[in-house]
Amino acid sequence: MNSSLxxxxxxxxxxxxxIVLLTGNDKNARxxxxxxxxxxxxxxxxxxxxxxxxxHASGGMQFxxxxxxxxxxxxxxxxxxxxxxxxxxxxNSFITIFVxxxxxxxxxxxxxxYMAAFLIMSGLINGIFAALDGILFYVFFEASLIPMYIIxxxxxxxxxxxxxxxxFLYTLLGSLLMLIxxxxxxxxSGSFNILDWHQLKIGMGPQIYLFLAFLIAxxxxxxxxxxxxxLPDAHVEAPTGGSVVLAAIALKLGAYGFLRFSLPIxxxxxxxxxxxxxxxxxxxIVYISFVALVQQDMKKLVAYSSIAHMGFxxxxxxxxxxxxMGSTLGVEGALVQMISHGFVSxxxxxxxxxxxxxxxxxxIADYGGVVNSMPKFAALFLLFAMANSGLPATSGFVGxxxxxxxxxxxxxxxAFAAATTLITGAAxxxxxxxxxxxxxxxxPHVAEMxxxxxxxxxxxxxxxxxxxxxxxxxxxxxxxxxxxxxNLLKHVAVGKL
Amino acid sequence: MLTNxxxxxxxPAYPELFLLAMACVILLVDVIGGVACRTLVAALSLVTLxxxxxxxxxxxxxxxTMTFANMFVDDAFADLLKMLVYGAVAIVIVYSRRYLRxxxxxxxxxxxxxxxxxxxxxxxxxxxxxxxxxxxxxxMSLSIYAMVAMDRESARSTExxxxxxxxxxLASGLLLYGLSMLYGATxxxxxxxxxxxxxxxxxxxxxxxxxxxxxxxxxxFKLGVVPFHMWVPDVYHGATTPMTLFISTAPKIxxxxxxxxxxxxxTIPLAPLWQPMLMIMAVLSIIVxxxxxxxxxxxxxxxxxxxxxxxxxxLLALSTGxxxxxxxxxxxxYSSALYYVVAYVMMSLASFGxxxxxxxxxxxxxxxxxxKGLNQRSPWYAAMMMFVMFSMAGIPFFVGFFAxxxxxxxxxxAEFYIVAVIAVAFSLVGxxxxxxxxxxxxxxAPSDAAPIVATMDARxxxxxxGLAIAGFGLFPGGLMSLCQEALARSLY
Numbered sequence: 001m002n003s004s005l006x007x008x009x010x011x012x013x014x015x016x017x018x019i020v021l022l023t024g025n026d027k028n029a030r031x032x033x034x035x036x037x038x039x040x041x042x043x044x045x046x047x048x049x050x051x052x053x054x055x056h057a058s059g060g061m062q063f064x065x066x067x068x069x070x071x072x073x074x075x076x077x078x079x080x081x082x083x084x085x086x087x088x089x090x091x092n093s094f095i096t097i098f099v100x101x102x103x104x105x106x107x108x109x110x111x112x113x114y115m116a117a118f119l120i121m122s123g124l125i126n127g128i129f130a131a132l133d134g135i136l137f138y139v140f141f142e143a144s145l146i147p148m149y150i151i152x153x154x155x156x157x158x159x160x161x162x163x164x165x166x167x168f169l170y171t172l173l174g175s176l177l178m179l180i181x182x183x184x185x186x187x188x189s190g191s192f193n194i195l196d197w198h199q200l201k202i203g204m205g206p207q208i209y210l211f212l213a214f215l216i217a218x219x220x221x222x223x224x225x226x227x228x229x230x231l232p233d234a235h236v237e238a239p240t241g242g243s244v245v246l247a248a249i250a251l252k253l254g255a256y257g258f259l260r261f262s263l264p265i266x267x268x269x270x271x272x273x274x275x276x277x278x279x280x281x282x283x284x285i286v287y288i289s290f291v292a293l294v295q296q297d298m299k300k301l302v303a304y305s306s307i308a309h310m311g312f313x314x315x316x317x318x319x320x321x322x323x324x325m326g327s328t329l330g331v332e333g334a335l336v337q338m339i340s341h342g343f344v345s346x347x348x349x350x351x352x353x354x355x356x357x358x359x360x361x362x363x364i365a366d367y368g369g370v371v372n373s374m375p376k377f378a379a380l381f382l383l384f385a386m387a388n389s390g391l392p393a394t395s396g397f398v399g400x401x402x403x404x405x406x407x408x409x410x411x412x413x414x415a416f417a418a419a420t421t422l423i424t425g426a427a428x429x430x431x432x433x434x435x436x437x438x439x440x441x442x443x444p445h446v447a448e449m450x451x452x453x454x455x456x457x458x459x460x461x462x463x464x465x466x467x468x469x470x471x472x473x474x475x476x477x478x479x480x481x482x483x484x485x486x487n488l489l490k491h492v493a494v495g496k497l
Numbered sequence: 498m499l500t501n502x503x504x505x506x507x508x509p510a511y512p513e514l515f516l517l518a519m520a521c522v523i524l525l526v527d528v529i530g531g532v533a534c535r536t537l538v539a540a541l542s543l544v545t546l547x548x549x550x551x552x553x554x555x556x557x558x559x560x561x562t563m564t565f566a567n568m569f570v571d572d573a574f575a576d577l578l579k580m581l582v583y584g585a586v587a588i589v590i591v592y593s594r595r596y597l598r599x600x601x602x603x604x605x606x607x608x609x610x611x612x613x614x615x616x617x618x619x620x621x622x623x624x625x626x627x628x629x630x631x632x633x634x635x636x637m638s639l640s641i642y643a644m645v646a647m648d649r650e651s652a653r654s655t656e657x658x659x660x661x662x663x664x665x666x667l668a669s670g671l672l673l674y675g676l677s678m679l680y681g682a683t684x685x686x687x688x689x690x691x692x693x694x695x696x697x698x699x700x701x702x703x704x705x706x707x708x709x710x711x712x713x714x715x716x717x718f719k720l721g722v723v724p725f726h727m728w729v730p731d732v733y734h735g736a737t738t739p740m741t742l743f744i745s746t747a748p749k750i751x752x753x754x755x756x757x758x759x760x761x762x763x764t765i766p767l768a769p770l771w772q773p774m775l776m777i778m779a780v781l782s783i784i785v786x787x788x789x790x791x792x793x794x795x796x797x798x799x800x801x802x803x804x805x806x807x808x809x810x811x812l813l814a815l816s817t818g819x820x821x822x823x824x825x826x827x828x829x830x831y832s833s834a835l836y837y838v839v840a841y842v843m844m845s846l847a848s849f850g851x852x853x854x855x856x857x858x859x860x861x862x863x864x865x866x867x868x869k870g871l872n873q874r875s876p877w878y879a880a881m882m883m884f885v886m887f888s889m890a891g892i893p894f895f896v897g898f899f900a901x902x903x904x905x906x907x908x909x910x911a912e913f914y915i916v917a918v919i920a921v922a923f924s925l926v927g928x929x930x931x932x933x934x935x936x937x938x939x940x941x942a943p944s945d946a947a948p949i950v951a952t953m954d955a956r957x958x959x960x961x962x963g964l965a966i967a968g969f970g971l972f973p974g975g976l977m978s979l980c981q982e983a984l985a986r987s988l989y
Contacts, residue, residue: 071974073977153939160940180917184914
C-alpha cells in the first residue's frame with residue numbers, strides 16, 4: 001500500500017520553487033515572496049498528517065511508498081518514516097516558513113532565486129529524512145549541497161566564495177566515501193534497501209571499514225571535532241536564512257545518518273568505536289565551548305556553540321552499556337537535543353540577523369546597550385540565549401539533561417565532563433548577551449536601531465513558544481520516538497557477529 | 498562477364514549509402530548554388546541526418562545481420578550508437594551555425610566534412626573486419642583534421658591541425674601494426690573470426706600480447722587517455738569552438754564503438770591481458786586529467802582535461818568486465834561504459850553549446866572569466882551551464898552522477914576497492930574546478946553586459962539539452978535499460 005504523504009512533503013516545496021523561479025527577475029519580487037510563503041506553508045501543512053496519523057506504538061517504518069526507479073540496478077523510490085525521522089521532517093518544514101519570512105524585506109537581490117533555493121533545499125532535506133533506499137538517500141544528500149552552495153555564494157558576506165567552496169568540498173569528501181560504502185553494501189546484499197542492510201550479516205572487518213566510511217561522511221556533516229572547520233566559515237558568510245537552515249536542519253543530517261546507517265548497519269563496530277566517538281564528542285563539548293567563549297563575531301560564537309551542542313547529540317548516540325536504560329536515555333536525549341537545537345540555534349541566528357539588518361555588523365564590539373533601543377527584541381533574545389545555555393523550562397535543558405542522565409549511568413566522569421557545558425554554555429552565551437544588549441550605548445548607530453516590527457515579532461514569538469513548549473512538556477516528542485529508539489537499541493545490542 | 502559478381506545484401510548499409518549519396522548531392526548543390534545556398538546546405542545536412550535516423554530506426558530489428566562478406570555488421574548496438582551519432586552531429590550543426598556565419602566560416606565544406614566524418618563513424622560502428630574498421634577510422638579522422646584546419650587565417654588552428662594530423666597518423670599506424678599482429682596470430686581479419694580463433698586457443702600468446710599493446714595504444718590515442726593525451730588540450734584549444742564541440746562528442750561515440758568491437762566483440766578471451774592496461778590508463782587519466790584541469794584558465798583547455806578524466810572513467814568500466822575469468826558482470830560493466838559515453842556526450846554538447854551561444858562576432862568565450870555574471874545576464878542559460886557542471890562533477894540529480902555511479906558499481910562489484918577510492922578522490926578534485934565555473938557564473942558580477950544573441954533553434958535545442966541532463970538524472974532508468982538491452986542483444 002502506498003501512501004503519498006512523504007512524496008508530497010518532498011515535492012511540494014520543489015514544485016513551488018520552480019513556480020517561484022518562473023516569476024523571473026526582481027521586478028516581480030512582489031509575486032515571488034507571497035508565492036514562496038504559500039509554498040512553505042503548504043509544505044508544512046502536508047507534513048502535519050505525518051504527526052497526527054503516526055502510530056506511536058510501532059517502531060517500524062510508516063507511510064511507506066515504494067516504486068521502481070532504476071530497474072536496471074533494482075534501485076527503488078522507497079520512502080518511509082519512523083519516530084526518528086518524522087519529527088525532523090516536521091522541524092524542517094516548520095523552519096522553512098521562518099526562513100522565507102526572515103528574508104521578506106531584507107533580501108532584495110534575485111528574490112525569486114533566493115526563495116527557490118531555500119524551498120528546493122527544504123524538499124531535498126525532507127527526501128533525505130524519508131529515503132529508505134540507499135541511493136535515493138545519497139542522491140538527496142548530495143543534491144542538497146547545490147542550493148546551499150548557491151545560497152552562501154550569491155547572498156553571502158565578503159569572503160563567501162571561499163566559504164561556499166570549502167563547504168561544498170568538505171561535505172563532498174565525506175559523502176563520496178559513503179557512496180563507496182553504499183555500493184559495497186549493495187554488492188554484498190544484492191539490494192539497495194536500507195532496511196535490508198540493517199538485517200545483513202557483516203563480519204567485523206568490513207563493519208569497521210563501513211563504520212569509518214560512514215563516520216567521515218556524517219562527522220563532517222554534524223560536524224564533529226576535528227572536521228568542523230567549515231562550519232564557522234560557512235555560518236559567518238551565509239545570509240541569515242542560510243545560517244538558520246545550516247544550523248537548524250543541515251547539521252541534523254549527519255546525526256540522523258549515524259542512527260540510520262552507522263548504528264544499525266555496523267552495530268559491533270559502533271560499540272567498538274564507542275570510546276573514540278565519546279572522546280571526540282567530549283572534545284567538542286568542552287574544548288569548542290572554550291573556543292566559543294573567545295569569539296568576537298556573534299555568528300561565529302553561535303556556530304561554535306552549535307558544534308558543542310551537536311557534541312551532546314553524538315555523545316548520546318554512543319553510550320552503550322549493558323543496561324539499555326542508559327543508552328535509551330542517551331539516544332532519546334540526543335534526539336530531543338536535535339529538535340531543540342533546531343529551534344534554538346535557528347532563533348539565535350534569526351536574532352543576529354535582526355541586528356545585522358539594522359547595523360550591518362556582526363562584531364560584538366560594535367554593539368552594547370541594544371536593550372535601550374530595542375526592548376521587545378532584547379526580551380525575546382534573552383529567552384533564546386537562556387535556552388542556548390540550557391536553562392530549565394526551555395527546550396535546551398531537556399535534551400542536555402537526558403544525555404547527562406544517561407551518561408551518569410554509563411560513566412560518572414564522562415557525565416561530569418559533559419555537564420561542564422552548563423557552565424561554559426551559560427558563560428559564552430550570556431557574556432555575549434551582556435556585551436551586546438546591556439551597558440551604555442557606545443556606538444551612536446545603536447541608538448537609532450528600530451525595535452522589531454510585526455513580521456520579526458511573529459517569527460521570534462512563534463519560535464519562543466516552541467522553545468518554551470518543548471521545555472515544559474517534551475512528552476509528545478519523546479513519545480513519538482520511543483518505540484523506534486527501542487527497536488534500534490535492541491538491534492545494536494544483539495549485534496551481527 | 499559478371500559471373501563472379503554477386504550483389505551483396507545492401508539493406509544493413511542503407512543509412513551509410515543514403516548518407517553518401519546525399520553528401521554528393523549537397524556537394525553539387527553548393528557548386529551550383531554557391532553562397533546563396535548556404536542555408537539550404539545546412540538544412541539539407543540536417544534532413545539527411547534525420548532521414549538516416551528514420552532508416553536506421555526503420556530497419557532496426559534487433560537481429561544481427563552481416564553483409565559484404567561479413568565485413569559489415571548491423572546489430573542493436575550499432576543501431577543505438579548510430580542514432581546517437583546522428584543526434585550529436587545534428588546538434589553540432591545547430592549550435593555552430595551562427596558562430597560560423599559571424600566569422601565567415603559558414604562554408605559548405607564544413608557540412609560536407611561533417612557528413613563524411615559521420616559516414617566514417619557509421620562504418621566504424623558497424624565494422625566487423627579490421628579493414629572496414631580502419632577505413633572508417635581514417636575517413637572520420639581525415640575529415641576532422643581538415644575541419645580543425647578550416648580557419649586558415651588562424652595560426653593556432655593550423656598548428657592544432659598539424660599536431661592532430663601527425664600524432665593521429667602515428668596512432669593509426671600503431672593501430673594498424675597491432676591489427677596486423679592479431680591477424681598474424683589468428684589468421685583472420687574478421688572480428689568475429691578472431692573471436693572464434695581465440696576460442697580454439699591455438700594462437701601464439703606473445704604475438705597476441707604485442708598486437709594488443711599496439712591496438713590499445715592506437716585507440717587510447719583516439720580516445721585521448723593518459724599517456725596518449727598530449728594532443729587533446731592543444732587541439733581543443735586551437736580549434737575553433739564548433740570544431741571542438743564536434744571533436745569532443747560524436748567521435749567519442751565512434752571510438753567507443755571501435756574499442757568495444759576490437760576488445761569485447763573480438764578479443765574478450767584475452768581480457769586478462771588487456772584489462773590491466775586499460776585500468777592503468779584509466780586511473781592515470783582520472784588523476785592527470787583532474788589535476789591538470791585545476792590549473793587551466795582557458796575553459797576549452799579545462800574541458801579538454803576534464804574530458805580526459807571522463808574517458809578514464811569510461812575505461813574503468815571497460816576494464817572490470819571479466820572478473821576472475823568470469824564474464825557474469827560483463828554486460829553490466831560494458832553497458833555502464835556505454836552509458837558513461839552517452840552521458841559525457843550529452844554534457845559536452847551542452848557545455849560547448851553554452852560557449853557558442855555566448856560568443857558573438859569578434860568575441861569568443863574562451864576564458865573562465867568570460868563566464869562571469871552569466872546568471873545576471875541570462876539566468877536560464879546560467880542554470881543550463883550549472884546543470885552541466887554539476888553533472889560533470891557527478892552530483893545528483895544529474896545524468897553525470899548516474900554515469901559515475903554505474904561505473905563505480907562495476908568497479909566495486911569486481912572488488913577493486915582501492916581503484917574506486919582513487920576514482921572518487923579525484924572526482925572530489927574535479928568538483929573544485931567545476932565549482933569554480935559555477936562560482937564565476939553565479940557569485941561574480943558580469944564583466945560584459947552585451948545581450949546574448951542566438952538563433953531560436955540553438956536556444957531551444959540548448960535548453961532541451963540542459964533539461965535532458967537533469968531529466969535523465971531524475972529518471973535514469975530508461976536510458977540505462979536501453980544501453981543494457983542493445984549490448985545484450987548484440988553480444989549474446
